[in-house]
Amino acid sequence: MPHTTAFARNQWYVAAYSHEVEREELLGRTILGEPLVFYRTEEDGTPVALADRCVHRRYPLHEKPSRLDGDRLVCGYHGFTYDTSGTCVYVPGQKRVPRTARVASYPIVEQDSLIWVWIGDPALADAGTIPRARHLDSPGWVTVRGMEPIDADYGLLVDNLLDLSHETYLHGGYIGTPEVAETPITTEVDEGAGIVRVSRHMDDAECPPFYARSTGISGRITRWQDIEYHAPCLYLLHSRVAPVGVVPEADGSDPGGFHTEVTYAITPSEDGKVYDFWAVSRDWATDDAEVTEFLRSNNHTVVMQDVDALNLLQKTLGSERTGYQELSINIDTGGLAARRILARLVEEGDKPVEKVL
Amino acid sequence: MSNTPTGEIYRIDWLPGTDVLHGTCHCGREHTAQDPIEMWEWMLAHPQGHEPRGNSS
Numbered sequence: 001m002p003h004t005t006a007f008a009r010n011q012w013y014v015a016a017y018s019h020e021v022e023r024e025e026l027l028g029r030t031i032l033g034e035p036l037v038f039y040r041t042e043e044d045g046t047p048v049a050l051a052d053r054c055v056h057r058r059y060p061l062h063e064k065p066s067r068l069d070g071d072r073l074v075c076g077y078h079g080f081t082y083d084t085s086g087t088c089v090y091v092p093g094q095k096r097v098p099r100t101a102r103v104a105s106y107p108i109v110e111q112d113s114l115i116w117v118w119i120g121d122p123a124l125a126d127a128g129t130i131p132r133a134r135h136l137d138s139p140g141w142v143t144v145r146g147m148e149p150i151d152a153d154y155g156l157l158v159d160n161l162l163d164l165s166h167e168t169y170l171h172g173g174y175i176g177t178p179e180v181a182e183t184p185i186t187t188e189v190d191e192g193a194g195i196v197r198v199s200r201h202m203d204d205a206e207c208p209p210f211y212a213r214s215t216g217i218s219g220r221i222t223r224w225q226d227i228e229y230h231a232p233c234l235y236l237l238h239s240r241v242a243p244v245g246v247v248p249e250a251d252g253s254d255p256g257g258f259h260t261e262v263t264y265a266i267t268p269s270e271d272g273k274v275y276d277f278w279a280v281s282r283d284w285a286t287d288d289a290e291v292t293e294f295l296r297s298n299n300h301t302v303v304m305q306d307v308d309a310l311n312l313l314q315k316t317l318g319s320e321r322t323g324y325q326e327l328s329i330n331i332d333t334g335g336l337a338a339r340r341i342l343a344r345l346v347e348e349g350d351k352p353v354e355k356v357l
Numbered sequence: 358m359s360n361t362p363t364g365e366i367y368r369i370d371w372l373p374g375t376d377v378l379h380g381t382c383h384c385g386r387e388h389t390a391q392d393p394i395e396m397w398e399w400m401l402a403h404p405q406g407h408e409p410r411g412n413s414s
Contacts, residue, residue, distance in 0.1 A: 184372065185371055187368070187369045188366060192365050330393060
């Protein structure tokens with residue numbers, strides 16, 4: 001039986017990067033088991049998300065020869081045509097468009113170079129609750145990014161990212177050094193906000209190649225990893241490295257530290273499949289194209305190490321007997337907190353909404 | 358999800374140089390354990406066994 005974590009509905013999820021949603025190509029993505037098609041309006045480029053199945057014969061609307069006609073989406077099979085609200089405004093050969101001819105439209109928000117979509121009851125969608133990742137789209141910051149689909153349950157990616165001790169073993173020679181796994185963590189859960197924070201501050205650590213080659217620091221470092229997981233989708237890792245012993249000034253400024261923001265969006269696709277959006281942002285050496293290319297290729301390698309491991313883990317768990325045991329130790333304190341918050345969000349998302357009469 | 362923080366914060370410190378976890382519930386009550394599952398069970402049992410400090414307990 002495949003290993004799965006239930007989906008949390010009535011939540012915002014990252015569906016795409018801004019640059020992936022355009023007018024030239026229709027974008028298809030399946031989120032929480034719901035196939036969606038994305039495009040932009042002609043005049044102001046507002047992003048649109050509609051259900052990706054024509055009401056007629058269920059043709060996937062993002063597939064060619066489907067196309068845009070102004071702001072309208074024309075099905076490539078028989079020409080059923082939809083406006084941005086999902087209402088069918090044209091069917092071939094007859095004047096009357098059946099009243100039921102519409103596809104669902106989804107609340108959508110473009111923010112911080114991310115396209116967020118609401119999966120659940122549209123009446124509950126509040127754009128003000130979307131967590132921010134301003135560094136992805138702020139002057140003075142340079143970001144490298146990508147997205148890898150993984151054939152694994154999204155819960156496995158949450159587990160992976162909440163426990164960075166795996167860097168020492170899975171990512172040794174890239175971002176992992178012995179000190180990561182050896183250093184105790186502090187875990188904090190903000191119950192109301194649905195945020196898990198995991199911090200690991202290494203006072204005297206080996207500098208991994210990822211940072212040694214990009215920052216130019218030779219010798220040992222002070223390395224801080226401060227995770228902020230906004231369940232269910234957005235994961236921020238605030239990373240600080242500096243020559244050993246160099247800490248921020250008393251006034252809070254930090255001229256001796258290199259700050260890197262590592263962002264992940266964990267978007268469940270189908271049961272046992274997840275989109276792994278990853279980004280590395282920096283406000284140092286921003287003009288150095290060589291550093292940009294190094295961070296892009298190095299981090300892509302790191303992400304693919306996770307992808308391979310999680311693909312394998314998903315297959316392995318799928319062949320386990322029902323009721324298999326796992327073992328948790330101190331390094332898992334944050335991951336366990338995230339699992340619990342997700343379970344609560346799943347439960348809340350499944351509750352029928354009370355209608356006000 | 359980014360709702361307004363309620364101030365309901367649970368904190369678990371893994372004490373350096375030991376295998377001990379030190380937990381602080383949002384009510385201020387503290388607990389130590391050597392197993393994160395046991396620690397979370399204690400946290401989530403609030404208010405059971407979590408009388409705030411200052412109460413006669």
